[in-house]
Amino acid sequence: MTAISTSIFELLKIGPGPSSSHTIGPMRAGYDFMERIRELPESDRNRADGLEIRLFGSLSATGEGHGTPRAIMAGMLGQQPDTCRSDAMEQFCEKDRPFDLDMGCRKLAYRTGDIIFDAVQHDYPHSNTMIFRLKAGDDVLLERIYFSVGGGFLRWQGWEEPRRGEPVYPYETMAQLKDHLRQNSIRLHTLVLANEKSITGMCEAEIVEGLDRIVAVMENAVEQGIAAKGVLPGPIGLQRKANQMYKSAKKLEFQGSGFLRAINAYALAASEENATGHCVVTAPTCGAAGVIPAIIFMLKRHMGALQKEIRQGLLAAAAVGFLAKHNASISGAEVGCQGEVGVASSMAAALLSYARGHRFQVTENAAEIAMEHHLGLTCDPVGGFVQIPCIERNAMGAVKAYNAFLIASTLEESYQMVNLDKVFKAMAQTGRDMSRKYKETSLGGLALSVPEC
Numbered sequence: 001m002t003a004i005s006t007s008i009f010e011l012l013k014i015g016p017g018p019s020s021s022h023t024i025g026p027m028r029a030g031y032d033f034m035e036r037i038r039e040l041p042e043s044d045r046n047r048a049d050g051l052e053i054r055l056f057g058s059l060s061a062t063g064e065g066h067g068t069p070r071a072i073m074a075g076m077l078g079q080q081p082d083t084c085r086s087d088a089m090e091q092f093c094e095k096d097r098p099f100d101l102d103m104g105c106r107k108l109a110y111r112t113g114d115i116i117f118d119a120v121q122h123d124y125p126h127s128n129t130m131i132f133r134l135k136a137g138d139d140v141l142l143e144r145i146y147f148s149v150g151g152g153f154l155r156w157q158g159w160e161e162p163r164r165g166e167p168v169y170p171y172e173t174m175a176q177l178k179d180h181l182r183q184n185s186i187r188l189h190t191l192v193l194a195n196e197k198s199i200t201g202m203c204e205a206e207i208v209e210g211l212d213r214i215v216a217v218m219e220n221a222v223e224q225g226i227a228a229k230g231v232l233p234g235p236i237g238l239q240r241k242a243n244q245m246y247k248s249a250k251k252l253e254f255q256g257s258g259f260l261r262a263i264n265a266y267a268l269a270a271s272e273e274n275a276t277g278h279c280v281v282t283a284p285t286c287g288a289a290g291v292i293p294a295i296i297f298m299l300k301r302h303m304g305a306l307q308k309e310i311r312q313g314l315l316a317a318a319a320v321g322f323l324a325k326h327n328a329s330i331s332g333a334e335v336g337c338q339g340e341v342g343v344a345s346s347m348a349a350a351l352l353s354y355a356r357g358h359r360f361q362v363t364e365n366a367a368e369i370a371m372e373h374h375l376g377l378t379c380d381p382v383g384g385f386v387q388i389p390c391i392e393r394n395a396m397g398a399v400k401a402y403n404a405f406l407i408a409s410t411l412e413e414s415y416q417m418v419n420l421d422k423v424f425k426a427m428a429q430t431g432r433d434m435s436r437k438y439k440e441t442s443l444g445g446l447a448l449s450v451p452e453c
């Protein structure tokens with residue numbers, strides 16, 4: 001194992017929902033493959049007469065409902081997750097409409113409906129596998145096998161870790177991270193910031209700007225979601241709920257149960273925007289994109305938190321997300337929903353504790369408590385749509401994060417018997433033991449017991 005060298009902006013990425021591994025990763029794959037095509041000799045590009053795209057594993061099982069073909073098409077037509085319009089994928093709903101792909105010297109017509117849903121069970125090293133082939137008759141001119149490994153991260157066969165700077169404070173576990181904090185008498189957000197500068201080469205002003213952009217996209221998703229009414233896209237016909245929940249919170253002037261209703265409303269709002277395919281932030285994934293925005297919105301609107309405190313909280317949350325990704329997983333296809341909403345809740349609890357100025361140990365305890373009570377959570381989206389149980393699950397994750405914060409910040413720190421390293425170890429093992437049915441395949445759980453529409 002090597003020290004964590006993930007950037008904050010790899011973990012917290014802006015992009016279209018509804019599922020980072022099913023939309024952001026595939027959109028990147030589509031974009032990348034067209035770039036590779038344009039690097040081919042012109043003679044090959046002129047010979048090409050077809051494109052073959054095959055989806056495997058969870059991408060095949062739930063890709064339709066998760067919008068994977070639309071995301072690939074948007075990517076092939078030049079869209080990138082962090083810069084695309086919020087509604088970038090909507091124009092690709094028609095499966096039979098051909099679009100002209102730009103190969104540099106000529107165009108190649110391709111339809112979203114041409115994408116092939118291949119085997120759910122396969123031998124590739126990652127569940128979310130995509131094969132792209134540019135063909136001339138039976139000749140394969142270019143082939144690339146991509147893996148969408150969760151949280152919008154994309155790898156491919158032969159992928160090598162890119163060269164990047166070494167972290168100033170290398171760690172793989174929370175225990176090692178804590179040693180750095182103690183030995184250097186620094187605070188958590190300072191450590192994460194120092195590592196980010198060293199790993200990415202960005203200056204502090206650029207990092208701050210990036211963090212503020214992430215917060216703005218999160219707040220925008222909550223605001224848009226609260227304002228929207230009606231039914232979400234897809235055959236389920238699921239009603240949006242955030243607007244109604246928000247109104248009931250407002251009626252109670254956000255006091256008492258009105259406060260909890262507000263947290264629910266904010267998480268529902270961002271999740272409903274995600275389900276619509278609009279832009280959200282992977283926190284740590286699109287499916288779990290409502291939890292952290294709900295806590296940030298609550299902190300800013302109801303607890304008077306300053307932007308600086310939100311930034312510091314986000315850096316603390318990123319440290320928790322790094323540890324989860326490094327030592328377990330943030331992919332529903334690998335470990336079930338404990339790795340998505342569970343990790344989001346853990347990150348949100350850390351963010352809340354840290355932004356409220358609590359000691360580091362309270363932050364770790366809050367993150368551990370939130371994670372512990374998501375262990376074993378399966379991923380079983382009905383019809384492959386990130387709607388049931390995902391949207392309400394985000395609301396539950398946000399409320400659990402708040403409760404974890406209350407427990408951690410009220411009780412003696414020394415009462416805590418489980419630490420963050422232990423809970424991530426348990427999460428990884430639970431994920432390995434979990435049946436494939438419950439890992440984003442829609443072959444078990446609610447996906448079977450609830451009729452689609």
Ligand code: SF4
Pocket residue numbers: 019287288332336337338340341378379380381386387389390393440
């Ligand atoms: S159940 Fe959880 S892991 Fe599965 S798609 Fe929904 S949010 Fe993601």
